[in-house]
Amino acid sequence: MGKDELKTKITELLAAATFEEGGEWLNINVAVGDWPNFAQQLRQEPTLWFDYLFCLTCIDWKTHLTMVYFLTSTKYRHSVEVKIKLDRTNPDIETVSQIWRTADFNEREVYELFGVNFINHPDLRLLILPDGWEGKNPLRKDFEDPINMIRL
Amino acid sequence: MVEEIGTTTEGDLIINVGPQHPATHGVLHLVITLNGETIKKVEPHLGYIHRSIEKMCESLTYRQFIYVTSRMDYLSAHINNHACALCVEKGLQVEIPARAQVIRVLMDELTRIASHELWWGAMAMDIGAFTPFFHAFRERETINDIMEETCGARLTMNYMVPGGVMYDIHPNFQGRVKSFLQLYKLKIHEYAELLTGNIIFINRMKNVGCLSPEDAISYGCTGPTARGSGVSCDIRKYYPYDAYDKVEFDEVLETNGDSLARYMVRIREMQQSVRIIEQLIDNIPEGDFQAKTKAVLKLPKGEFYQRVETARGELGVYIVSEGGTTPYRIKFRSPGFSNLSVLDHIARGSKLGDLVAMMGTLDLVIPDIDR
Numbered sequence: 001m002g003k004d005e006l007k008t009k010i011t012e013l014l015a016a017a018t019f020e021e022g023g024e025w026l027n028i029n030v031a032v033g034d035w036p037n038f039a040q041q042l043r044q045e046p047t048l049w050f051d052y053l054f055c056l057t058c059i060d061w062k063t064h065l066t067m068v069y070f071l072t073s074t075k076y077r078h079s080v081e082v083k084i085k086l087d088r089t090n091p092d093i094e095t096v097s098q099i100w101r102t103a104d105f106n107e108r109e110v111y112e113l114f115g116v117n118f119i120n121h122p123d124l125r126l127l128i129l130p131d132g133w134e135g136k137n138p139l140r141k142d143f144e145d146p147i148n149m150i151r152l
Numbered sequence: 153m154v155e156e157i158g159t160t161t162e163g164d165l166i167i168n169v170g171p172q173h174p175a176t177h178g179v180l181h182l183v184i185t186l187n188g189e190t191i192k193k194v195e196p197h198l199g200y201i202h203r204s205i206e207k208m209c210e211s212l213t214y215r216q217f218i219y220v221t222s223r224m225d226y227l228s229a230h231i232n233n234h235a236c237a238l239c240v241e242k243g244l245q246v247e248i249p250a251r252a253q254v255i256r257v258l259m260d261e262l263t264r265i266a267s268h269e270l271w272w273g274a275m276a277m278d279i280g281a282f283t284p285f286f287h288a289f290r291e292r293e294t295i296n297d298i299m300e301e302t303c304g305a306r307l308t309m310n311y312m313v314p315g316g317v318m319y320d321i322h323p324n325f326q327g328r329v330k331s332f333l334q335l336y337k338l339k340i341h342e343y344a345e346l347l348t349g350n351i352i353f354i355n356r357m358k359n360v361g362c363l364s365p366e367d368a369i370s371y372g373c374t375g376p377t378a379r380g381s382g383v384s385c386d387i388r389k390y391y392p393y394d395a396y397d398k399v400e401f402d403e404v405l406e407t408n409g410d411s412l413a414r415y416m417v418r419i420r421e422m423q424q425s426v427r428i429i430e431q432l433i434d435n436i437p438e439g440d441f442q443a444k445t446k447a448v449l450k451l452p453k454g455e456f457y458q459r460v461e462t463a464r465g466e467l468g469v470y471i472v473s474e475g476g477t478t479p480y481r482i483k484f485r486s487p488g489f490s491n492l493s494v495l496d497h498i499a500r501g502s503k504l505g506d507l508v509a510m511m512g513t514l515d516l517v518i519p520d521i522d523r
Binding site: 022024070105106128149 | 196197198199202204206207208211367369370371372383384385390454455456457459466468470472480481483485489490492493497522
């Protein structure tokens with residue numbers, strides 16, 4: 001499906017979804033409450049069939065966090081990018097690790113590096129950071145480490 | 153929280169493999185729950201070599217950050233650099249000279265052969281065959297010498313820059329690559345005799361660590377790991393970059409999904425790489441090796457994503473730009489991270505001795521996982 005067809009189809013599924021212009025793929029903005037259902041639909045809808053979550057990450061915008069999900073369909077070879085705005089002080093979002101298993105590890109990485117709390121995640125523990133790590137999340141913009149941080 | 157050593161309440165034994173273990177080829181730490189000799193759970197503990205390259209890149213300019221990425225998947229250094237250069241070029245919207253495009257693809261494929269060579273030798277050594285290691289390193293050394301002559305380095309080449317390649321190829325390059333290929337084509341058959349057809353080897357690999365195509369996709373596996381399960385996912389075919397749409401090669405697919413299938417994919421991929429190099433080595437177009445770019449690069453506000461096929465699978469570079477000289481946020485979607493996440497799934501229920509065969513055919517490079 002092309003960008004426009006995807007847009008129509010997704011508006012049918014979720015009327016509240018908004019779209020961003022530009023970018024390589026269709027950019028969808030979704031509210032955090034709609035995400036669990038919408039993710040399920042993206043995966044299971046026969047004409048969409050987004051079965052491959054090829055990238056999952058987070059961006060710290062200083063005022064809020066944005067979760068970014070890159071999805072592709074191995075059947076139809078179309079891709080979309082889903083963005084979800086999160087509150088910076090209480091970043092809670094439903095996990096998608098039951099839908100795409102790769103999200104398990106990737107969400108754990110985002111959890112420790114950005115402090116996003118994934119609700120219902122099967123095993124939300126530190127993966128990269130050492131045990132007993134306390135305090136700030138390294139990839140947030142206000143993280144400071146006077147000894148180890150490299151700056152030019 | 154699992155205790156790191158001892159027994160669980162059900163009487164299962166917990167053992168640690170790594171962080172210092174010769175078969176993990178790096179500082180990977182696995183906590184394994186065993187029932188007798190059967191694996192119940194494999195839990196990777198990462199981070200021993202995490203340098204937070206993503207954070208580092210936020211304070212480096214678009215010319216500088218490429219050098220750091222050579223240290224991610226150090227066996228595919230060229231291809232990592234290639235991905236970053238392509239992503240920056242996407243933002244700058246510069247046209248790359250045809251000569252640079254071909255040189256890049258040649259370097260990528262030589263890297264792929266060198267990487268698969270090292271994997272082949274090291275994996276064979278892990279499961280108990282020592283000789284292949286020396287054979288593999290002999291050929292890999294020749295590639296490293298060729299790289300050294302043109303790029304000035306043997307491992308972290310930093311040869312690709314936004315706009316093309318850093319300098320033109322060495323006058324000896326074409327001749328040396330051709331004589332290497334001549335020798336190498338004979339060697340591939342030698343490998344088959346030495347290991348691929350060996351009955352002891354086949355018994356250790358066959359039906360070990362089976363991965364279904366659905367699980368491969370769901371776990372985000374890419375590269376030879378997914379293609380061994382019959383998942384067609386070659387980025388060079390689906391999203392061709394640089395000169396890949398001008399060359400003929402086959403995407404290698406196996407259907408069994410076991411360790412032997414993953415092994416065969418890599419062996420056959422080396423032959424496809426030879427095929428690509430043969431098509432291009434005599435047809436390097438004349439012209440510039442670098443497009444003219446500004447001394448200080450500034451990407452427009454927006455986001456750019458570039459995916460390439462490294463020796464291990466799909467590498468994605470995601471740059472979020474605010475219009476400045478440094479990226480606001482950069483994310484590397486590394487193939488090793490996703491490929492490792494499937495280890496627990498395929499190892500459950502198999503014997504401890506098979507774990508090394510599974511890890512070997514997933515081709516894990518730890519700095520790529522930890523970044």
